[in-house]
Amino acid sequence: MQTKLKGVAIGAGYFSKFQYEAWTRIPEVEITALCNSNIERAKGIMEPYGVKNHYTDYKEMILTEKPDFVDIITPPETHFEMCKFAADHGVHIICQKPLAPTYEESKKIVDYVSAKNVRFVVHENFRFQPWHREIKNIINNNDIGDLFSLNFRSRMGDGWGADAYLARQPYFRDYKKLLIYETGVHFIDTFRYHAGEVTSVYAILKRLNPVIKGEDSGLVVLNFENNSHAIWDANRYNENNFKKSRYTFGEYLIDGSKGSIRLYSDGTITVQNLGEAEKKHEYTHNDVGFAGDCCYIFQRDFIDKLISGDPFETNGENYLKTLKVQEAVYKSAEINAPVIL
Numbered sequence: 307m308q309t310k311l312k313g314v315a316i317g318a319g320y321f322s323k324f325q326y327e328a329w330t331r332i333p334e335v336e337i338t339a340l341c342n343s344n345i346e347r348a349k350g351i352m353e354p355y356g357v358k359n360h361y362t363d364y365k366e367m368i369l370t371e372k373p374d375f376v377d378i379i380t381p382p383e384t385h386f387e388m389c390k391f392a393a394d395h396g397v398h399i400i401c402q403k404p405l406a407p408t409y410e411e412s413k414k415i416v417d418y419v420s421a422k423n424v425r426f427v428v429h430e431n432f433r434f435q436p437w438h439r440e441i442k443n444i445i446n447n448n449d450i451g452d453l454f455s456l457n458f459r460s461r462m463g464d465g466w467g468a469d470a471y472l473a474r475q476p477y478f479r480d481y482k483k484l485l486i487y488e489t490g491v492h493f494i495d496t497f498r499y500h501a502g503e504v505t506s507v508y509a510i511l512k513r514l515n516p517v518i519k520g521e522d523s524g525l526v527v528l529n530f531e532n533n534s535h536a537i538w539d540a541n542r543y544n545e546n547n548f549k550k551s552r553y554t555f556g557e558y559l560i561d562g563s564k565g566s567i568r569l570y571s572d573g574t575i576t577v578q579n580l581g582e583a584e585k586k587h588e589y590t591h592n593d594v595g596f597a598g599d600c601c602y603i604f605q606r607d608f609i610d611k612l613i614s615g616d617p618f619e620t621n622g623e624n625y626l627k628t629l630k631v632q633e634a635v636y637k638s639a640e641i642n643a644p645v646i647l
Contacts, residue, residue: 310333311336311374323355324595329377383406393422409626412625431600433619435603437573445562453530470515484521486524493540501532504647505531507526507631509527509638523541525540
């Protein structure tokens with residue numbers, strides 16, 4: 307019988323429960339401990355998800371537990387020291403996004419861990435949402451031909467009013483960079499997953515809610531090496547009219563030389579070939595956990611590739627390409643002009 311991989315985790319914030327829950331469904335893994343300074347918050351994770359041990363010092367946890375990997379679910383400012391310590395002790399790393407406050411600090415993390423004999427991946431789960439995996443399959447199958455354009459519209463509706471973000475993620479109010487840094491990066495990465503590498507960027511960013519510090523509205527245009535382009539039209543201020551607002555996070559239209567793919571807010575995918583009626587594309591997606599169970603799909607992929615030795619999709623080198631585009635988005639908005647990568 308194969309010995310289970312031993313994991314530990316750092317953090318017990320709002321989003322972490324999706325990750326802890328997903329680990330309980332991966333039979334090759336046992337999360338033996340978590341680190342969090344607040345014992346009551348830690349208990350709220352430990353009891354429902356079967357985590358046996360609690361620490362307030364992540365270094366002590368890593369030294370005592372001797373895990374195969376650590377799942378870092380903490381604010382970006384903490385990531386370098388945590389990744390450094392784990393890498394120094396031969397522990398494989400999953401690190402939550404945002405990876406670091408700046409591109410330079412992110413690169414510092416990637417460069418450091420790449421020099422050590424450990425595996426490293428950024429927990430970027432949007433490309434692991436089941437509809438985006440299936441759309442990638444449809445594109446790869448050439449069902450709509452050569453890509454022309456990708457257009458995703460998001461209205462998240464959680465950032466209007468005087469109490470914006472307080473209920474779920476109050477620290478968002480103090481981010482000097484918000485929409486792109488926290489949310490747009492997901493879509494940059496997903497567009498790269500579907501269309502390839504970005505060659506240039508143009509962006510318009512605005513702050514709609516005066517009670518926050520960062521931008522909460524954006525129009526981002528990306529051009530790709532294959533001559534397609536993507537548009538992300540988004541804000542966190544206005545509301546959508548979806549039955550479940552945080553399932554697909556918007557609606558997606560992808561056009562190619564043979565037709566179009568549409569993603570609807572309930573996860574439905576359709577394909578419409580030129581001259582034909584729109585047809586529903588059958589695939590499996592489940593309303594479990596977060597956004598189609600993408601935490602589980604990502605974590606399942608991590609374990610499979612940790613065992614096989616295959617490269618992670620969102621490893622450090624690849625994720626820096628996404629962050630390079632993110633930096634270009636902010637630069638373009640600052641100078642009101644396209645930025646060439």
